[in-house]
Amino acid sequence: xxxxxxxxxxxxxxxxxxxxxxxxxxxxxxxxxxxxxxxxxxxxxxxxxxxxxxxxxxxxxxxxxxxxxxxxxxxxxxxxxxxxxxxxxxxxxxxxxxxxxxxxxxxxxxxxxxxxxxxxxxxxxxxxxxxxxxxxxxxxxxxxxxxxxxxxxxxxxxxxxxxxxxxxxxxxxxxxxxxxxxxxxxxxxxxxxxxxxxxxxxxx
Amino acid sequence: xxxxxxxxxxxxxxxxxxxxxxxxxxxxxxxxxxxxxxxxxxxxxxxxxxxxxxxxxxxxxxxxxxxxxxxxxxxxxxxxxxxxxxxxxxxxxxxxxxxxxxxxxxxxxxxxxxxxxxxxxxxxxxxxxxxxxxxxxxxxxxxxxxxxxxxxxxxxxxxxxxxxxxxxxxxxxxxxxxxxxxxxxxxxxxxxxxxxxxxxxxxxxxxxxxxxxxxxxxxxxxxxxxxxxxxxxxxxxxxxxxxxxxxxxxxxxxxxxxxxxxxxxxxxxxxxxxxxxxxxxxxxxxxxxxxxxxxxxxxxxxxxxxxxxxxxxxxxx
Numbered sequence: 001x002x003x004x005x006x007x008x009x010x011x012x013x014x015x016x017x018x019x020x021x022x023x024x025x026x027x028x029x030x031x032x033x034x035x036x037x038x039x040x041x042x043x044x045x046x047x048x049x050x051x052x053x054x055x056x057x058x059x060x061x062x063x064x065x066x067x068x069x070x071x072x073x074x075x076x077x078x079x080x081x082x083x084x085x086x087x088x089x090x091x092x093x094x095x096x097x098x099x100x101x102x103x104x105x106x107x108x109x110x111x112x113x114x115x116x117x118x119x120x121x122x123x124x125x126x127x128x129x130x131x132x133x134x135x136x137x138x139x140x141x142x143x144x145x146x147x148x149x150x151x152x153x154x155x156x157x158x159x160x161x162x163x164x165x166x167x168x169x170x171x172x173x174x175x176x177x178x179x180x181x182x183x184x185x186x187x188x189x190x191x192x193x194x195x196x197x198x199x200x201x202x203x204x
Numbered sequence: 205x206x207x208x209x210x211x212x213x214x215x216x217x218x219x220x221x222x223x224x225x226x227x228x229x230x231x232x233x234x235x236x237x238x239x240x241x242x243x244x245x246x247x248x249x250x251x252x253x254x255x256x257x258x259x260x261x262x263x264x265x266x267x268x269x270x271x272x273x274x275x276x277x278x279x280x281x282x283x284x285x286x287x288x289x290x291x292x293x294x295x296x297x298x299x300x301x302x303x304x305x306x307x308x309x310x311x312x313x314x315x316x317x318x319x320x321x322x323x324x325x326x327x328x329x330x331x332x333x334x335x336x337x338x339x340x341x342x343x344x345x346x347x348x349x350x351x352x353x354x355x356x357x358x359x360x361x362x363x364x365x366x367x368x369x370x371x372x373x374x375x376x377x378x379x380x381x382x383x384x385x386x387x388x389x390x391x392x393x394x395x396x397x398x399x400x401x402x403x404x405x406x407x408x409x410x411x412x413x414x415x416x417x418x419x420x421x422x423x424x425x426x427x428x429x430x431x432x433x434x435x436x437x438x439x440x441x442x443x444x445x446x447x448x449x450x451x452x453x454x455x456x457x458x459x460x461x462x463x464x465x466x467x468x469x470x471x472x473x474x475x476x477x478x479x480x481x482x483x484x485x486x487x488x489x490x491x492x493x494x495x496x497x498x499x500x501x502x503x504x505x506x507x508x509x510x511x512x513x514x515x516x517x518x519x520x521x
Binding site (some may be wrong): 004007137138141144145148149151152153155156159160190194197198201202204 | 229233236237240241243244245247248249252288292299302303306307308309421423424485488489490491493
């Protein structure tokens with residue numbers, strides 16, 4: 001074992017906590033009469049559980065997860081297209097859908113490229129062959145860079161323009177109910193993107 | 205001065221300032237992303253082993269004067285003895301630097317910390333980038349990626365008065381003259397490195413590029429191997445050509461806005477070409493890369509020198 005087990009386990013705990021929080025948002029938002037983006041919360045819940053499973057080699061069969069994330073990617077792709085074509089669609093919302101589309105694609109890639117990230121992290125890579133045993137390592141690098149850039153963008157927007165975060169993918173009007181804890185969502189996104197960046201980088 | 209003149213001049217000046225601030229923030233975020241990427245790379249399996257200290261840190265002492273080499277060797281021993289803990293601290297530091305620069309209230313603190321951290325890494329992790337050993341070179345990643353992180357942090361430091369010298373981003377805090385001097389020193393140094401030591405030998409560049417191609421994906425290895433074959437037995441000629449281009453880039457900062465733009469464009473193209481064809485994307489593949497090498501950093505530095513066109517309220521340049 002090369003990577004300390006505490007790293008994978010620690011990140012898995014964080015991912016599970018995020019999944020639990022995002023699942024709770026689905027309920028709390030309804031009772032507190034706050035807005036939330038249900039598809040994003042559902043996506044983050046599924047991602048958190050799947051990533052925790054991959055980090056600890058306790059994911060189980062990957063096929064159902066691949067179906068889930070292909071469905072999510074399709075949903076976000078359709079939503080982005082619909083938003084783009086809509087008269088009142090916003091660039092911010094379209095961008096948010098597209099980013100989630102890419103994130104879903106990254107999940108599918110990780111599930112297909114290698115059985116578990118934990119297994120890849122445990123590989124003594126300095127003795128492995130060219131570019132390791134991962135399929136399409138260049139895609140892993142591109143997606144990893146995207147995740148890192150996404151984390152930076154969310155951090156900047158959250159710190160500098162809270163209103164941007166509030167609008168990000170929500171399109172909340174002036175008379176609409178306030179969004180439920182947008183700062184917490186940004187935190188979750190940053191943590192998930194960095195963790196996914198790590199998971200993709202260990203596949204290089 | 206009539207009020208009409210003032211009212212016409214003010215928006216032009218004001219819009220230029222806004223343009224400079226936005227461009228600076230964009231480049232700061234690029235720097236933040238690079239630090240964050242470094243932090244994530246530092247979490248790779250290999251970095252948690254003693255081999256990281258023995259094969260990455262310790263060798264950078266070779267060829268350096270004793271006063272430089274001794275601390276490198278001591279730190280390498282220390283890291284080897286506490287590989288997991290030390291590496292976790294390194295990764296966490298770099299992640300925090302990236303997030304700190306991206307988080308607007310802490311940008312100055314994070315930039316200041318990044319300068320200190322980058323200079324420490326430049327010495328203790330990169331052996332001053334081979335500057336004192338004769339092995340530094342644009343192709344090999346000289347004068348060291350870590351030094352460029354520090355340079356970039358200084359150039360992207362938020363100015364006290366955003367209006368001052370906002371002709372290009374790097375001039376914001378340093379002022380245009382100092383920024384140009386910094387640019388010239390960097391590229392004249394790179395021109396000098398190009399024709400020093402083993403870089404002048406017939407096979408010098410070939411060997412450097414060939415080494416970097418090892419362990420890369422097939423498409424990247426084939427590009428790098430082709431480049432190595434292209435420069436084989438032509439080391440001196442290619443090095444001299446590279447030195448001339450670097451010198452031209454150095455003086456371009458003192459030209460008109462058009463000349464500066466040409467210099468920046470050439471720098472971006474040259475940096476990206478070298479990054480792909482000779483630096484193998486910084487060796488990110490193979491799970492032993494700690495950073496993407498100098499290519500992306502030189503691009504960001506160059507963009508900080510792109511002349512910002514003053515625009516009126518109507519958006520005309």
